[in-house]
Each structure stands twice: as structure tokens, then as C-alpha cells.
Amino acid sequence: MRYMLLLYGCDDRPQPGDPGFEEALARVNAFAEECHRRGTYVAGDPLRRSSTATTVRVEDGKTLITDGPFAETHEQLGGYYILDCRNLDEALELAALCPMAQRGPVEVRPLDEIPGAWRGPADIQRAAVAEG
Amino acid sequence: MTGDAPALTVERVYREHRATMLAALVRALGDFELAEDALQEASALALRRWPDTQVPDDPVAWLLTVARNRAIDRLRRARMARTKQHEQAAEEAARGTVTMIDYGEERLISIGDDRLSLIFTCCHPALSSEARVALTLQAVVGLTAGQIARTFLVGESTLAGRLVRAKRKIRDAGITFQVPADHLLPERLSGVLAVVYLIFTQGYTAAPESDEHRRLREEAIRLGKLIASLMPDEPEALGLVALMLLHDSRGASRYTTAGELVLLEDQDRSRWDRDEIAEGIRLLDTALRYEAPGPYQLQAAIAAVHAQAATPERTDWARIAGLYVELHSAAPSPVVALNHAVAVAMAEGPAAGLELIDEIDGLRRYHLLHAARADLLRRLDRREEAAEAYRRAHELATNPADRRFLAGRLLALDEGR
Known part of the structure; x- marks a missing residue:
């Protein structure tokens, strides 16, 4: 089952050149490699700061655009991973291993699969591999 | 195989083997609600059919087979409904479904220690603490939602909703039906034991106690014994x-x-x-x-010292104080520190205990801290301070029996007894 790890409270991360950047990068890479070694890694990306977010709403056919993220919470979404795990236990274990979990909460959500929904090229390839 | 009437056999088999049968079905079907419904249907069918035919030689196997077939029928019907709407996608989903239930009869009827998997699944840390308790009581112990709601003083519909959400989360979030991997086991087992102890204390702290509360304690002990025998x-x-x-x-x-x-x-x-x-x-x-x-062995050792004292005066308080020190290093908590202080007061005198109580941080709103302080101050003949502490304890206590007890103590103090 595929899970999304939503990484909160880590959008204020060290940038290249900042003190501690190299160490932080090495920890994040080690985590991603561990996920890959276990055969779970599907995707993962950092997000730019929540101050760069723009929210779009469509109401009565009108598009409303507002500055900022949808949820004005203390801890903002800072990145994500998608991991293909044996079960929730494995996903929770990897979430706890993730270096970003030291900085903020990690929400673990299973991805849903809707029969008949259009699937992107990556998914079609994945399904083909799974079916051998 | 038995002399009793068919209806009684159904009831007896259901009572004795419900958790085992449910565990086998949940494992085979991967879905709590489906497994429960199927088991219920099979029992209803047995009630109708066994009076006319004979009670089968192995009623558990009969119930499991019927339940499994019912569940397969239901999945097949659901699959067909989907096929009509969405042929290609549904076929794919159905392939998944078939592999899920295609374990064959032997595997479904090999009912060994699935109950342990059932317990670990019900106590999974991804479920809320309330849901773990309720689900364990329903699926493992076999209480009805109504019985659970009454003992935990929540509305029956609230509790039913909680159970449904928990079962759907198990299915949809990929909580697999198994005893956790070795490296996760210590933590997960302590979570399971915490649920059992919560069930017990719910049956222990109620005042006045009812038959249902006694029953809850019995069930917690039975459940604990089951876990201890399986592990x-x-x-x-x-x-x-x-x-x-x-x-x-x-x-x-x-x-x-x-x-x-x-x-x-x-x-x-x-x-x-x-x-x-x-x-x-x-x-x-x-x-x-x-x-x-x-922590449980140490608390039991403390309870054993009390149980072995023929009179209160003969309690080995020095040993109890030592056990509390061990308990505090195994599971530090201010409540343990308070109990340690009380034991020291008994072993070495109220002044030594009071000194320890006044060092405790984080229990300012715990009525028993103030009650213990009051008692020690009374024994040191510091009446004004004792009365103040009893009043504070009385303010903070919520259990009516505790409140009456503290009011009585305060009155006795005022009367100079």
C-alpha cells in the first residue's frame, strides 16, 4: 500500500551555504536511500516556504485567488514522501526515521485508489511492473 | 457430540469460540466489519438449521465455513455491482479481492493463535486510546456496544461510531492483522497491556460498584491470562x-x-x-x-507486600519504599513519587515523608497529594496546615466517595479527634 508522509513544521529549512546545510542534506539523503534500499521509495519533494503559497477557490463560477496557504496553522506543510510499504507499521517506522520528524509532526496517510480513475504514466508503469 | 439442545450449543460455541472464530475470519478476509457480519449470519443460520438437522461434529468448523462462504458471496455481489458500472477497473479490483480471500479452507480453519493477532490489531497505536479499549472489549471479550457504553459512561451511538471508525481505519489504513515484528514487539506489547489495565481500572475505580464493573475486572483478568499464556x-x-x-x-x-x-x-x-x-x-x-x-511486576510486588501483612501494623513499609524507588526508575511519574513518600512516612515517620512530598513537582491539582500531606501534617500535630490541605483535597476530588471521605476527615480534625 502506498502512503504519503506529509512533513509539517520543516519549511524553514537550512539553505545551501547556511551552517548545518551539508549535515542536514546528508541526513535527508541517508533516509531517502534507506527507503530506496527497502524498495519503498516512490517520490518525495521539499516544498518552498508557505509564504510562497497561493490559494485558489472557485465559487459560483468565479475564481478567487488569495495569498498564502489554505490552512493558517502554526506548523505548515514543508514537504512530502510517497512510500510503498508492506503495511501501516512499516510506514510509521519510516516516518519516525525521517529526519524531518525531529523538527515537526509527520502525518501518514494511505493513498486511495479509485477504480476507473485516470492514472498517470508513472502509475501505469508501476502497475505493469507489479503484474510482471 | 453434545447432549444439549441445538440452540444451547450455538450459544455455547459462540461464547467459547467467538474471539477465535472472529480472529480467523478477520485474518482471512482482511476486514473487521465483513468478518463480524459473516459470523453473525452464520450463527443465525445455525440457530435456524441445527434443530432440524443434527448439530455438526465440529460446530466451530461449520460456523467458520458458512461465515466464509457468506462473506465470499457478499464480496462477489459487490464485485458484480462494480463490474456493471466499470468493467475494466472492477476486474482489476476483483483480482485483488480474490487473492485476498483465496486462502483455501485449511488455512481458514487452522485456528491457532490468531487471537493474539486480533488483540494486537485491536490495540494498534494508530487507533485512539478510547477506540483500542472499546474494540478490544467488543472483538476479543465479546461485550456489546451497549454494555461498553454503559460502563464507560458514553452514549451508545457515540461508542458505536467510534467502533465503526476504528474498524474502517484498520481496513483502509493498511493495519495488517498480525503480531508485530520482533523489533516493534516490546513497545506494542506494553500498549496492549496498558489497554488491559485500563479495562481493569475502569472496573475498579467505580463507586459504588455494580455487577458490570465486577464483570469488567473479571474480563480484564481473563484477557491478561490469555495474553500471558499466548506469550x-x-x-x-x-x-x-x-x-x-x-x-x-x-x-x-x-x-x-x-x-x-x-x-x-x-x-x-x-x-x-x-x-x-x-x-x-x-x-x-x-x-x-x-x-x-x-512496572507491572513492581506494582504487583508492592500489592503483594500489603496482601501478605496480617495486620496493617505488620506491613513491611521499608520494603514497599524500596520497591517504589525501583518503580520510579523503571517508570518515573509524580504519582509514584507520591506513593514513595507515603511509604517512607510509614517506615521512617511523617516528617521524612512530608519532606519528600514537598519536593514533588506537577501534582498541585491531584487531590490525593493534598490528602496525603494533610494526613502527615495531622500526625505532626500541625492542625491548621492539615485542615487547609484537607480543604484543598476536598475541592479537587471528583469521586463522590472520595469527597465524603475527605469531608469526614476534616470534620474529625475540627472536632479535635
């Missing part, structure tokens, strides 16, 4: 059973017939259940031989 190398499981038995042995003497609280030192020790005490001490001794004392 014989886990001394903490044995320690928990010992602890529950030793507490339960005092069940009848903790309240007067009028529902008033009776302190340990004032309890009629002849009413303590000697059989439970003997069994608790025997299990504790077995656990201690593993030389890995954890």
Missing part, C-alpha cells in the same frame, strides 16, 4: 495478571455497604480473597524468575 516468555504480562488479581482480592472490602470508601489500613482483611492473593503471588514469583522486573 509465555513475557514476564510483564504475568506481572499485570498478578497485579490485577492482587487488587481484585480486595474488591469486596474497599467500600462499605453504603458505598463509603474504606482505606487499606481500615479494611477487614478477613474479607480479602485468599485464593486470588495466592494465585497473584504465584504468578508474580514466576514472572520475577525472568529477572526483568518492569
Whole structure:
């Protein structure tokens, strides 16, 4: 089952050149490699700061655009991973291993699969591999 | 195979083997609600059919086979409904479904220790604490939603909703039906034991106690014994059973017939259940031989010292104080520190205990801290301060029996007794 790890409270991360950047990068890479070694890694990306977010709403056919993220919470979404795990236990274990979990909460959500929904090229390839 | 009437056989088989059958079905079907519905349908069919035919030789296997077939029918119907809407996608989904249920009869009917997987699934840390307790009571113990709602003082519909959400989360979030991997086991087992102890304390702290509360304690002890027998190398499981038995042995003497609280030192020790005490001490001794004392074994050891004292005066308080020190290093908490202080007061005098109580941080709103302080101040003849502490304890207490008890103490102090 595929899970999304939503990484909160880590959008204020060290940038290249900042003190501690190299160490932080090495920890994040080690985590991603561990996920890959276990055969779970599907995707993962950092997000730019929540101050760069723009929210779009469509109401009565009108598009409303507002500055900022949808949820004005203390801890903002800072990145994500998608991991293909044996079960929730494995996903929770990897979430706890993730270096970003030291900085903020990690929400673990299973991805849903809707029969008949259009699937992107990556998914079609994945399904083909799974079916051998 | 049995002489009793078919209806009684159904009831007996259901009562004795429900958890085992449910566990086998959940494992085979991967879906709690589906497994429960199927088992219920099979039991209903047995009630209708067995009076006319004969009770089968192996009623458990019969019920499981029928339940499994019902569930497969239901999945097939759901699949067909989907096929009509969405042929290609549904076919794919159905392939998944078939592999899920295509375990074959032997595997479904091999009913060994699936109950342990059931317990671990019900107590999964991804479920809320309330849901873990409710699900364990329903799926493993076999209480109805109504019974659980009454003992936990929540509305029946709230509780039913909680159960449905928990079962759907197990299915949809990929909580697999299994005993956790070895490296996760210590943490997960302690979560399971915590659920069992929560069930027990819910049955222990209610005042006045009812048959349902006694039943809850019995079920918690039974559940603890089941876990200890399925995991014989886990001394903490044995320690928990010992602890529950030793507490339960005092069940009848903790309240007067009028529902008033009776302190340990004032309890009629002849009413303590000697059989439970003997069994608790025997299990504790077995656990201690593993030389890995954890919080439950240490608490049981403390309860055993009380249980073995013929009179309150003969309690070995120095030993209890030592056990609290060990408990505090195994599971530090201000409540343990408070109990340690009280034991030291008993062993070395009220002044030593009071000094320790005043060092405790984080229990300013805990009525028993103020009650213990009040008692020590009274024994040191510091009446004004004692009265103040009793008043504070009375303000903070919520259990009516506790409140009446504290009011009584305050009155006795004012009257100079």
C-alpha cells in the first residue's frame, strides 16, 4: 500500500551555504536511500516556504485567488514522501526515521485508489511492473 | 457430540469460540466489519438449521465455513455491482479481492493463535486510546456496544461510531492483522497491556460498584491470562495478571455497604480473597524468575507486600519504599513519587515523608497529594496546615466517595479527634 508522509513544521529549512546545510542534506539523503534500499521509495519533494503559497477557490463560477496557504496553522506543510510499504507499521517506522520528524509532526496517510480513475504514466508503469 | 439442545450449543460455541472464530475470519478476509457480519449470519443460520438437522461434529468448523462462504458471496455481489458500472477497473479490483480471500479452507480453519493477532490489531497505536479499549472489549471479550457504553459512561451511538471508525481505519489504513515484528514487539506489547489495565481500572475505580464493573475486572483478568499464556516468555504480562488479581482480592472490602470508601489500613482483611492473593503471588514469583522486573511486576510486588501483612501494623513499609524507588526508575511519574513518600512516612515517620512530598513537582491539582500531606501534617500535630490541605483535597476530588471521605476527615480534625 502506498502512503504519503506529509512533513509539517520543516519549511524553514537550512539553505545551501547556511551552517548545518551539508549535515542536514546528508541526513535527508541517508533516509531517502534507506527507503530506496527497502524498495519503498516512490517520490518525495521539499516544498518552498508557505509564504510562497497561493490559494485558489472557485465559487459560483468565479475564481478567487488569495495569498498564502489554505490552512493558517502554526506548523505548515514543508514537504512530502510517497512510500510503498508492506503495511501501516512499516510506514510509521519510516516516518519516525525521517529526519524531518525531529523538527515537526509527520502525518501518514494511505493513498486511495479509485477504480476507473485516470492514472498517470508513472502509475501505469508501476502497475505493469507489479503484474510482471 | 453434545447432549444439549441445538440452540444451547450455538450459544455455547459462540461464547467459547467467538474471539477465535472472529480472529480467523478477520485474518482471512482482511476486514473487521465483513468478518463480524459473516459470523453473525452464520450463527443465525445455525440457530435456524441445527434443530432440524443434527448439530455438526465440529460446530466451530461449520460456523467458520458458512461465515466464509457468506462473506465470499457478499464480496462477489459487490464485485458484480462494480463490474456493471466499470468493467475494466472492477476486474482489476476483483483480482485483488480474490487473492485476498483465496486462502483455501485449511488455512481458514487452522485456528491457532490468531487471537493474539486480533488483540494486537485491536490495540494498534494508530487507533485512539478510547477506540483500542472499546474494540478490544467488543472483538476479543465479546461485550456489546451497549454494555461498553454503559460502563464507560458514553452514549451508545457515540461508542458505536467510534467502533465503526476504528474498524474502517484498520481496513483502509493498511493495519495488517498480525503480531508485530520482533523489533516493534516490546513497545506494542506494553500498549496492549496498558489497554488491559485500563479495562481493569475502569472496573475498579467505580463507586459504588455494580455487577458490570465486577464483570469488567473479571474480563480484564481473563484477557491478561490469555495474553500471558499466548506469550509465555513475557514476564510483564504475568506481572499485570498478578497485579490485577492482587487488587481484585480486595474488591469486596474497599467500600462499605453504603458505598463509603474504606482505606487499606481500615479494611477487614478477613474479607480479602485468599485464593486470588495466592494465585497473584504465584504468578508474580514466576514472572520475577525472568529477572526483568518492569512496572507491572513492581506494582504487583508492592500489592503483594500489603496482601501478605496480617495486620496493617505488620506491613513491611521499608520494603514497599524500596520497591517504589525501583518503580520510579523503571517508570518515573509524580504519582509514584507520591506513593514513595507515603511509604517512607510509614517506615521512617511523617516528617521524612512530608519532606519528600514537598519536593514533588506537577501534582498541585491531584487531590490525593493534598490528602496525603494533610494526613502527615495531622500526625505532626500541625492542625491548621492539615485542615487547609484537607480543604484543598476536598475541592479537587471528583469521586463522590472520595469527597465524603475527605469531608469526614476534616470534620474529625475540627472536632479535635
